[in-house]
Amino acid sequence: MYEELMAVYEKKKGSPLVFQPRLRHWYDVNFNAGTLPERYHGMYLDEVYGDLGVPPREVWGPRRIGSELSGYFALNAVDGDDVEVWTRRLSGYMGESEDDYVITEYRTPVGTLRQVQRYTEHGTSLMNVEYYLKDLDDLKVFEYILEKRSYGWDQSRYKWGKVRYGDAIPLRANLERSPVMWLIVGIMGFKKTVTMIWRHPEEMKEFMGVLEAEHVKQIEAYRGKPVAELNFGDNMHHDLCPPPYFKEYVIPFYQRVMPLVHAQGMVASSHFDGYLKQLLPLVGETGLDGLECVTPLPQGDVTIEEMKEGMGDMFLRDGIPAVHMCPWTPVETLESHVRELMEAFYPRLILGISDLLPANGDVERIRLVKELVDEFNAEL
Amino acid sequence: MANEELFSEIKSALVEFDVDLLKGKAQEALDQGVEAEEIISVLSEGMDVVGEKYQAGEYFVTSLIIAGETMKEALEVLEPHLSGRGGVKRGKIVMATVAGDIHDIGKNIFTTLMGTAGFEVIDLGVDVSAEAIVAAVKEHSPDILGLSALLTTNLEQFPLIVEMLEKEGLRSRVKIVVGGATVTDEFAEGAGVDALAKSAVEGVNICKAWV
Numbered sequence: 001m002y003e004e005l006m007a008v009y010e011k012k013k014g015s016p017l018v019f020q021p022r023l024r025h026w027y028d029v030n031f032n033a034g035t036l037p038e039r040y041h042g043m044y045l046d047e048v049y050g051d052l053g054v055p056p057r058e059v060w061g062p063r064r065i066g067s068e069l070s071g072y073f074a075l076n077a078v079d080g081d082d083v084e085v086w087t088r089r090l091s092g093y094m095g096e097s098e099d100d101y102v103i104t105e106y107r108t109p110v111g112t113l114r115q116v117q118r119y120t121e122h123g124t125s126l127m128n129v130e131y132y133l134k135d136l137d138d139l140k141v142f143e144y145i146l147e148k149r150s151y152g153w154d155q156s157r158y159k160w161g162k163v164r165y166g167d168a169i170p171l172r173a174n175l176e177r178s179p180v181m182w183l184i185v186g187i188m189g190f191k192k193t194v195t196m197i198w199r200h201p202e203e204m205k206e207f208m209g210v211l212e213a214e215h216v217k218q219i220e221a222y223r224g225k226p227v228a229e230l231n232f233g234d235n236m237h238h239d240l241c242p243p244p245y246f247k248e249y250v251i252p253f254y255q256r257v258m259p260l261v262h263a264q265g266m267v268a269s270s271h272f273d274g275y276l277k278q279l280l281p282l283v284g285e286t287g288l289d290g291l292e293c294v295t296p297l298p299q300g301d302v303t304i305e306e307m308k309e310g311m312g313d314m315f316l317r318d319g320i321p322a323v324h325m326c327p328w329t330p331v332e333t334l335e336s337h338v339r340e341l342m343e344a345f346y347p348r349l350i351l352g353i354s355d356l357l358p359a360n361g362d363v364e365r366i367r368l369v370k371e372l373v374d375e376f377n378a379e380l
Numbered sequence: 381m382a383n384e385e386l387f388s389e390i391k392s393a394l395v396e397f398d399v400d401l402l403k404g405k406a407q408e409a410l411d412q413g414v415e416a417e418e419i420i421s422v423l424s425e426g427m428d429v430v431g432e433k434y435q436a437g438e439y440f441v442t443s444l445i446i447a448g449e450t451m452k453e454a455l456e457v458l459e460p461h462l463s464g465r466g467g468v469k470r471g472k473i474v475m476a477t478v479a480g481d482i483h484d485i486g487k488n489i490f491t492t493l494m495g496t497a498g499f500e501v502i503d504l505g506v507d508v509s510a511e512a513i514v515a516a517v518k519e520h521s522p523d524i525l526g527l528s529a530l531l532t533t534n535l536e537q538f539p540l541i542v543e544m545l546e547k548e549g550l551r552s553r554v555k556i557v558v559g560g561a562t563v564t565d566e567f568a569e570g571a572g573v574d575a576l577a578k579s580a581v582e583g584v585n586i587c588k589a590w591v
Contacts, residue, residue: 029533118482127482190485191492194445198397239489239579242440274561275579278440298564301578323562326532358532358562 001055002167005350008315009170009228009267009289013347016377019370020057020169020317022356023048029359037363046164052366055169057352074174075221080148083108102126111141115187133188136200139207142187146214151221158226170228175218178270179208180241180249181234190240197245205249212253219260230261230268231292237274246279254286269317273355275301280310290315295354296337299323304337308344316345318352320369325353325361334365338372346376383414387422390454394426395433397443397450406457416461423451427496434581441489441580448496470498471591474516475526476508478537483530486559490526490580497584499524499591510537514544517554523591526583527573529560538563538571555590559583 007015027045030036040048049056079085084107089100106113116130133142158171176182183193183204197204222230241250254270261268267289272279276294280302283291291314294300294307299321307316319341324334342349351373357363386409393402409419430447433439439447473494477487484506491501502520504512517525525545529535538558545551556573559580568576577583 120482191445191488194442195449198446198449239441240485242442244440245442295561299561323532323564328567329564360533 002170005055005170006228008348008350011313011348014380015347016380017342017346017349017351017373018055019351019373020055021320021351021353021366021369022057023052023363023366024356026357026359026361026363040363052363053370054366056165057169074154075151075218076154078150078152079106079145083145083148101129106132106141106145108141108144110144111137113138113141113145128186128189131187131189131192133183134192136196136203139203139210143207143210146210149214149217151218153221153225171226172229172231173222173225173227175215175230175232175268176211177234178215178232178250178253179211180245180253181236182211183208184240185235208249208253212256215253215257216260219257219264222266223264227266229290230266232268232270232288234270234272235274236270236272236276236279238276238278240274241279243278243282246282251282251285254288258287269315271355276310277301277306280306283310283314284312288314290317290348292317293355294319295321296341297321299354304340304344313348315348315350317350318354319345319349320351320353322353322356322358322361325357325365327360327362331365331368334368335372338369339376342373342376383409383412386412386414390419390422391426391429394423394447394450394454395429397446399450399453402450402454403457406454410458410461416458419458420455423454424498427451431497431581431584444493444496444581445489448492451496469500471523471587472500472502472520473524473526473587474502474504474513474520474522475528476504476513476516477506477528478513478534478541479507479509480537481529481531481534482506483528483560486530486561486580487526487528490528490559490577490583493580493584494526494587497588499587510541510544513541514548514550517545517550518548522554524587525554525556526587527556527558529558530562532562535560535563535567535571538568538573542572555587557583557586 001018004015004018024045027036027048040051043051046056086105086107087102089102100119102117104115104117113132114130115128115132117126118129120127133139177186180193184190188196219230258268269290269292270288271292273293273295291311294302294311294316296302296304296307296319320334320338323329324337338351342351351369357366386405390402390405390409393405406419410416427447430439430444434444475487475491477484491503494501502516502522504516513525513527527538527541529537542551542556545554557575557577558568558571558573559577563576565576575586577586
């Protein structure tokens with residue numbers, strides 16, 4: 001499978017198409033609820049992948065809830081000696097409650113930042129209810145934290161994955177969201193970011209430069225490591241990041257950092273999981289090699305044709321809307337969508353679900369899609 | 381005639397998000413003896429222009445947020461002068477992200493836009509039980525009930541809430557609009573709701589057509 005995935009990165013033709021869906025959310029929720037199908041009782045996630053006949057995608061390393069770089073493979077972030085990080089759960093570490101919150105405080109010589117997060121619906125992740133950055137003063141504190149922060153390759157985690165999976169799949173690793181999306185989704189929130197950019201455009205642009213410097217540090221930390229693909233977890237959506245933002249903040253950012261990625265012999269993609277009709281015509285200017293997710297209709301707002309037109313020669317990772325994996329969508333709809341997608345994007349396609357198998361998705365549909373892929377590959 | 385010119389400047393200042401000019405012009409209108417309620421009507425007309433620009437693709441959701449902020453600042457100038465007669469809202473909506481779901485970016489954009497469109501918004505928050513939603517409908521008698529869900533696992537809350545409202549004899553008194561990326565037309569139709577909004581702005585337009 002390693003060669004087939006590398007063929008996509010390297011733009012080689014004739015290699016079999018790979019179907020590599022995200023199953024972890026489905027697995028975690030059903031495992032925790034005791035609702036995994038009987039067939040999968042007692043299996044680790046990678047064994048479920050094996051049973052379904054598809055390569056593993058998101059099983060390396062321990063889960064890191066609350067980490068700014070959670071999921072997939074990530075760097076170790078080390079904060080400065082005079083930066084204290086205090087974390088507590090509202091219900092206490094021995095307690096579980098539906099209204100459990102995680103409070104994180106960064107205490108520094110120049111000020112304190114506080115974030116409050118809530119466990120997501122099934123307790124498998126966290127989302128912000130209070131963001132670190134609330135006003136201009138907080139930007140200075142965050143800047144201080146980042147200046148002192150360093151990144152290191154997580155060798156022990158990599159070694160563990162290497163032993164378990166060998167060379168089954170090329171390693172892809174995460175980077176933080178591009179600066180404006182880092183603000184919107186990660187540290188300031190949507191409405192606050194919009195109003196701050198409106199009221200304080202110069203200060204916010206300067207601060208985005210501080211965030212960009214952090215990306216440069218992260219990319220540099222991957223230098224010489226066995227990483228094939230870097231992924232910016234943007235969660236791009238044209239309502240959150242409309243074309244004027246995309247042109248002013250996103251495209252120039254990628255135009256500056258992509259040469260750094262390519263200089264290390266790596267490719268890079270970004271996670272685009274919202275409505276994208278207004279952004280796809282602009283995405284070619286970023287210099288990104290590929291896009292992840294890009295949810296088509298009826299879940300997103302773009303057709304497969306529009307996706308292909310906007311993305312041109314970029315590779316697509318995923319492409320099957322998650323609702324097509326749910327029992328109420330006719331199987332015929334799923335089949336015709338997958339066939340159309342493969343025809344449109346192969347060989348620039350790593351087939352998957354946009355963006356993951358829902359907790360109440362039908363896992364047997366993974367097997368069905370795999371059969372369609374096998375049929376497609378047989379005719380190559 | 382002088383008022384017409386001033387009203388036009390107020391509208392333009394709002395549409396251009398020029399807070400300082402808008403506040404100055406609002407104060408000027410007050411100084412000339414124009415009632416605060418009348419100035420608010422002019423601001424509402426300005427918001428309609430903002431909405432038209434959005435529909436035309438000239439403005440974006442971010443522009444609508446900024447328009448709301450601009451309007452809020454103007455209202456701060458006007459509020460001390462309100463007689464109490466001008467606070468009539470276009471309609472009332474109870475809004476919630478359903479039980480088991482805590483995604484709220486879309487809901488929050490929608491409630492912000494509904495507020496600026498002149499609706500009284502009662503936002504119940506996220507992860508709200510069907511029982512609490514039905515109780516809120518009973519208590520507040522809204523014109524509209526807005527329900528949001530992102531996860532496919534929580535969409536079943538929509539038909540459940542519809543059924544509970546029917547049992548309580550409340551269904552016919554309230555329009556229901558639902559939203560969320562994973563909600564399809566077929567699912568919304570089967571759930572027995574009145575409309576599916578695929579975006580916050582579409583939702584506002586649906587509600588404005590109802591009330």
